[in-house]
Amino acid sequence: MNYIFWLSMITLFYSFVGYGLILILLSRLRPTPQIPDNWVPPKVSFLIAAYNEAAVISDKLHNTLGLDSLGSEVEIIVVSDGSSDDTAEISRSVEDPRITVLELGRSGKAAALGKGLERCTGDVIVFSDANAMLADGTLVALLRHFANPEVGGVCGQITVEGSNGKTGGLGFSEGLFWKYDQALKLAENRLGGAVSAQGSVYALRREFAAEPQAGCTDDFMISVRAVSAGKRLLFEPNARTTEIVTESVSGEMRRRVRSSERAWRSLMANADLLNPFKHGWYAWQLFSHKLVRRLNPLFLVLLFLSNLALIGQGWFYTFMAVAQVTFYALAITALAKSEVRRFKPASIASFFLMAHVAMAVGFFRYARGNTSVIWTPSREG
Template identity: 25%
Template structure:
C-alpha cells in the first residue's frame, strides 16, 4: 500500500520575468544588418541609392527678383539678405575656373597637374558620393590651395526634392568633406544649373532655402558644354569672354564621363587667357570675401571620419560579397544539378528487388532510448508490435522522471525488454542497448517516433550486401498539418531525403537520422560505439563508420514518422543543437582529410562536400536575401524580383520532383513561398548563431523538446 503524502499548500505564483535573449541571438541578425548597411553605404558612394534622374523644365520667373536675373553669377541669400538676395560679378580681367561633378580618379589628377604646372587655383564643386569614393583627391585639392564647393551628394535636380531631401543632400556632403579633409564649405552650386538668368520659380526657392542655411550659390558666366565632347577648339572658344576684359566664371567638368577633351582644352585655355592679361583665382578671393571653407572639430570631425572609414570599408567589401554570392550560386546550382542527375539513378536502384542480393530474414534488435517520453512511448511500441519483421525491442530508460519506464512495464509486451539506468545522455543509453542486443543488426529509433509495419524489413534489406555497415531510413514529419509542420515536411523531403539520395550515390551519406537507422554491431564495435563527444551523435557515428571503410546507403521505403517541433522556440532549440553538433562532428573527423585508406577517401571526397553543401553554402546563403532587399529597395526592383522569382521557380520544380520521388502528395507545397521567405531565413540565423557559438568557444547542452504524442502512422501509409 502506497503512502499518501499530505498536499503542500501552494503559494500564489509570481509573474515570471522574461529573461533577456542571449547576446548570441542578436549577433547573426546584427551581422546581416551590418552587411546591408555596408551595401547601402556603397550604393550611396556610387550613386545607386536614392539616385534621381528627373530634370525640371524651364518654368516662369514670377518669384525671381529682376536684379538676380540680370546680375552676376554669385548669389548671396544668407541671413538678412534672404528676403532681398544680392548677386556679385567676377571683377574685370579675372577668371575663375570651376569644375563640377568630381572628383574623378581618372581625370581630376590630370587637371590638377595642369593647374599646378601653371600655378592656377580653381573651384571644385564636388559631390558627396565622389568625395567618399576619392578621399585622397579631396585632400590634394585642398592642399593645392583650390576652393571646395558643394554640388549635392547624389546629384539630383533639387527643384524636385523636398526640404528634408535637400538638407540631407547637403548634410551628407558636408559629413564626407569633414571626414576627408576636416572642413565644411559654404559655397554651393545646384546640379543641372547654368547662369543666373536661367533662375525660375522651380530653382529660386532652393537658392533661398539654402541661403537661409548659410550657403552662397555660384552659377556661371560661360558653360563650355565640355560634357558633350564638342572638340578641344569648341571648348576653348566657348570659355573665352564675350566682352573683352570682362570677368568670367567658367564651367568645366572633371568627372561624369570621358573628359579627355576637357583636359586637353584646359592648358590651351589657360595659356590663351594668361597671354591676354587675365589672372586666375577662386570665387572667394575674386570677390574679396573670406574663405568658403572652415575647419571642423570635435564630434562633427570624428563623425565624418567614421563615415568615410565605413564607406571605404563598404567599397572594398562589396567585391568580396559579390564573390561570395557567386560561390553560393555555384554551390546551390551544383547541388541542384547533382540531385537531378543522381536522385533518379537512386530511385531506379531502389525499385530493383535484387538490389542487395538475397533477402535478409534474420531477427534484429530495435533500440529505443527514452527520456521522459510518457506521451509518445506507447505509440512507439505499438507501432513496433505491428511490425512484419522478427524483432526484439530494448527500451533504455535514461533516468526518466515522468514514469516512462512504468508505462513500458504496464504494456507488458513479450518482445520488449526494459533497461533502467541513471541519466547519462542518449549516447550512453544507446551503448547500453548495443551491449544488451541479441542480434548482429541493430536498429535505432527515437522514443517519439513510430514505424510502419514494413519499416524494419525495408531498413535491413541492404545488409544483404556484406560491405554495407549502416542504413539510413526515411524520416517523415508526422505533425505536418500546421504551417510550421508543413515547412519542416518540405525540408525533410527536399533538404534531407533528396540530399541522402545524392550522398548515397556518391558513397558519403554523412548522417543516419536518430529517428530511423540501422547498424551492424561489427561496425559499431569497430568505432567504439556511440560517442558523447558531440551533440550530434548520429552524425558522429555515421562519419566514424564511413572512416572505417563501411558503405552506408539510404532505404527510402523504410519510413518512420516523427513528431517535429510544434513551435518556433522548440524548432530553434532543435536546429541550433543539430547545427552545432554537426559542426562538432565535422571538426572531430577533420584529420580524415590527411588520412590514408577508407578514412582518407571520406576525408578528401565526402567531408569537403558535406562542409561545402552543409555549412559554407547555408552560411553564405543569407547574402541572397541581403542582395534581394538591397535590389528591391535601392536598385532595379523589377530585375531583382524577376531573378528571385526564377530561383523560387527552380526550388519549386525541385521540391515537386522530390515529393514525387517520395510518393508524397504535393499539396503541402502551397506553403513553399512562405517557407522560402520565413523558414529559410530562420534556419540561416540558427546556422549563423551555431557558427558564432562554435567560433567563440561557447558550449551547448542537450535540450529536451516537449512532445504531445499525437503522431501515428497515417492511414494512407
Template identity: 40%
Template sequence: MSVLAFWISLGSLFFVYAGFAMLVIIVGAVLNREVRKESITPSVSMIIAAYNEESSIAEKLDSVLELDYPKDRLEIIVASDGSDDGTEAIVSMYADCGVRLLSLPRRGKIHALNDAVAEAKGDILVFSDANSIYDKKAVRELVSNFADPKVGGVGGNTIYTTDINGDTCGHGENLYWNYDKWLKEMESRTGSIISAHGAIYAIRRELYQPQIDSAVTDDFAISTSIIEQGYRLVFEKEARAYEVAIPAANREFWRKVRMMTRGLRGVLLRKALLNPFRYGFYSLILFTHKFLRRLVSVMLLFLFVSSITLISDGLFYRVCAISQSIFYVLAGIGFLLKDRRIGHLRVLYIPFFYCLANSAALVALINIIRGHQIERWQPQRHSPGSAKV
C-alpha cells in the same frame, strides 16, 4: 570590393543549393552504385533511447509490436536515460511482450545507447526515437539492404506529420526534409549518404563503436563511423518512420541550434572523413552538407550588404537588392503571423522558415567558435498519437 563580395557570395549560394545537387546527380549517374537487396530476416535488436517519454512510449511500443517482422528475430530494448516520470513504469508493463527495460542513470543519450548495444543480441541494430512510429514493413525494408556485404548502415525515411490524417506540418520543415531526402537518394548512388536520421536507421552489430563524446549528435557519430570503417551508408526510401513536427517557432529554433551545434562538433570528430584521397566524393558531400550549409547565413549577409552598396551600379544589382528586401520583409511578416492561418501561406512560411533555419545555423557557428558545448539530451516532443501509420 563590394563586387567581389557579391559574386563570391552569389556563387557560393548557387553551389550549395543547385551546383552541388547537379554534381551529385552527375557523379551518381557515372558511378551508379546500386545496392543488392534481398528479402532476408537477420536477428534484429531495436534500441529506443528514452528520457521522460511517458506521453509517447506506450504508443511507440504498441506500434513496434505490430511490425511485420518475425517476433523470434526481433529484440526490443528501451534504454531509459534517468527518466523521472512514468516512462519506466509504462515500459515495465510490456515485459510479457518481450520488451526489455534498461533503467540507467542520467548520463546522456550516447551513453544510454552504448549500454543498450552492450546488451543487444541481434546481428542488426535498429535505432529509433521514442516518438517515431514505423510503417509496418520498415524493418524489413531496412534489413533488405544488408544482403549487400558492402553495406554497413542504412538510413530510413522520416516523414513529418501534424495529425492522425497525416497532414503535413511544419511546412518549411517538410520542404527542407523533402529536398534532403531527394538529395540522399542521389548521394546513395555515389556510394554513401551524408549520415542517418535518428528516428530510423540500422547498422551491422559488429561495426558499432562505443561513442564517448556526448556533445555530438548520436545518429551522426554512429552512422558516419560506418563510412570511416570502409562500409557504405545507404538510404532506404521505403523504410518509413512518422514523426510529429514541432509547431512552436521558438522551440524549433533552439532545437535547430542544438542540433547544428552538435552536428558541427561531429564534423570535428570525424574530420578524417574530409580527406578526399581516402574517402573520395563523400568528403565533398560532408564538407558541403555540414560546413558550407552552415555558412549560408554569412553568405546571405555579404550578398545583401554588397547588393545595397551596388544598388546604383546597374539594374541587375538593384533587382537583387529589392528582391532580397522583399524576401526578408515577407519572412518578418511570416514571423509575426506564424500562429495564424494566414501565416501558413507559402509566400510567408517559406521565407520565415528559411530565415529561422539559417539564423539557427549562425548561432551554432558562434557556439563552435566560442567552444560552447551542448551535452545534455533534452527531447522536444509531441505525442506520436498524431502520426500517420
C-alpha cells in the same frame, strides 16, 4: 564589394542548387546498388533512448513489435534517461519478453545509447526515436541490405507533418526541406552512399555501433563509423517514419541551435572523412551536403551587406536588394505571427530564416566551447 557579392552568390547557388544538379547527373552514370536475393535475416536489437516520452512510448513499442521481421529474432532495449514521468513504468507495462527496460540517472542521450548498446545482442542494431512510428515493411527494407557485406549501415526516410493539421506553418516547410534532403540522399546512394543517418530510424552492423561522443549529434557519429570502416551507408526510402513538428518558433529555434552546435563538433571530430583520396565520392558529398551548407549563414550575410553597398550600380543589384529586403521582411513577420505562416510563401521564408539564424548561433556556441549534452525533446507548447 562586387567580388564579395558574386562569391557569395555562386557559393549559395552551389549549396542550394548546383550540388544537387551535379549529384543527380553523376548518379545517373552509376548503376543502382544491387541487393542479393539469398539473405538470411539477422538477429535485430531495437535501441530506443527516451526522456519523458510517456505520451508515445506505449504506441512506439506496439508499433515496433508489430513490424514484419521475416523471421528475424527481435529484441527491444528501452533506455529511460532519468525520465521524470512514467516512461519506464509504461514501457514495462507492455508485457512482452522481447522488451528490456533500463533506467538511468539523467546523463544525456549519448550515455543512454552507450548503456543500451551494452545490452544489445543482435547482429544489427536499429536505432529509432521514441516518437517515430515506423511504417509497415520498414524493418524488412532495412535488413535486406545487410545481405551485402559491403554495406555497414542503412538509414530510413522521414516524413514531417505540422502539429496544427493545416497546410502551412513550420511543419509544411520542414516537410519540404526533408523531401529535398532525401532526394539528395537517393542520388548520393549511387555514388559514395548516404552522408549520414537521421535519428528517426537507421540500422548499423553491431561491430560498428559504439557510444557516441558526448556533445555531438549521435545519429551522425554512430552512422559514419560504417564509412570510417570502409563500408557503405545507404539510404532506403521504403524504411519510412512520420514525425510531428511543433509550431513553437522558440522551441524549434532551441532545438536547431543545439543541433547546429553539436553538428559542427561532430563534423570536426570526423574531419578525416573529408579526404577524397581516402573516401572518394563520399568526401565530396560530405563537404557539399554538410560543410558548405553550414557555412550558408556567412554567405547570406555577405550577400546582403555587399548588395546594399552596390545599390545604384545597376538594375540587377537594385532588384536583388529589394528582393532580399522583401523576403526577410516577410520571414520576420511570419515568425512573429503564426497566422501569417499559414500563407505558404511566408511559411517557407520564415523556416529559411529561422534555420539559418539557428545555424549561425549554433556555430558561435561551438566556437565558444559550449557543449550541449542533456537533450530535451521539443514538443508543442
